[in-house]
Amino acid sequence: MHLESLPLFSLTTVLYPDEVLPLHVFEPKYKQMVEDCIANDAPFGVILNKEGVLEDIGCTASITKVTTVGENGEKDIIVTGMERFRIKEVYRNQLYLTADIDALVDHKVPLAASSTERVIAQHIKLLELAGRTPSPVMYQERERLSFFIAHNAGLTVDQKQEVLELGGESDRITYLIAHLERFIPAVEEAESVRKKVRSNGHFKDFPPEI
Numbered sequence: 476m477h478l479e480s481l482p483l484f485s486l487t488t489v490l491y492p493d494e495v496l497p498l499h500v501f502e503p504k505y506k507q508m509v510e511d512c513i514a515n516d517a518p519f520g521v522i523l524n525k526e527g528v529l530e531d532i533g534c535t536a537s538i539t540k541v542t543t544v545g546e547n548g549e550k551d552i553i554v555t556g557m558e559r560f561r562i563k564e565v566y567r568n569q570l571y572l573t574a575d576i577d578a579l580v581d582h583k584v585p586l587a588a589s590s591t592e593r594v595i596a597q598h599i600k601l602l603e604l605a606g607r608t609p610s611p612v613m614y615q616e617r618e619r620l621s622f623f624i625a626h627n628a629g630l631t632v633d634q635k636q637e638v639l640e641l642g643g644e645s646d647r648i649t650y651l652i653a654h655l656e657r658f659i660p661a662v663e664e665a666e667s668v669r670k671k672v673r674s675n676g677h678f679k680d681f682p683p684e685i
Contacts, residue, residue: 481535482508482517483565483572485524489635490534491622494556496521497542501549504571509550512538520560520574523636532561532579532640556622559639584645591620594648597655598624604662621647629658 484505490496500509512519522533536554543551559579566573595614602609617623625638628651641647 480566480573481560481576482512482519483522483529483533483562483574484508484519484536485522485529485572487524487632489523489632489639490521490536490554490556491626491635491639492534492556492558492619493617493622494534494626495539496536496554496556498552498554499549500552501545506548506550508571509538509552510548513541518557520562520576521554521556522562523632525632529562529565530636532559532636534559534639579642582643584643586645586648590645590648590652594620594624594652594655597652597659598628601628601655601659601662604659604666619644621651624651628655629662630654 484498488496500506508519511517518535518537520533521536523530535557537557538552539555540553541550542553560576561579563575563577566575595611598614599609599611614620614623621638621644625635625647630638634654638647638650641650
């Protein structure tokens, strides 16, 4: 599907489909963009900006709530990620950027149940290492489980963009399994070192546990 004149909001983060993201809108161009999107009940596109260079693939965002409006028109808004897109051409003929885009559709490759179970188990373990108490229920009935996990899986911004660009759920789950296989042991090792240092009273910056 080809769409024209999608407003672009460039950020230093990656938005995923189904992800909820709060944004503080204060720049004049983005204040106008948000006003236009609200007036037209239209989405905008979130695209990663790396040192002034826009990535080709982003995610459309729907404004679901305006939480605060400042005296100067600044807004705090809540957006929800919708669908991935690829930029065809960018236009700079108004206050904010717009683009012609192609919507990206996942290719359908069967996903083994064992892979789903594995990535969920890995993610639960990671969250537990972070001191959280995740429930297996939160992974149920998610059509795009990969994006739910990738949002909080210790990925760098570049890695998050890589996940966004992958063409299907099977590819994304495979990527996340490989990432978590490397990342979890590193987290466990760092936690082990931290505990050892904290238990040694000779290190004044790491007082012993009481």
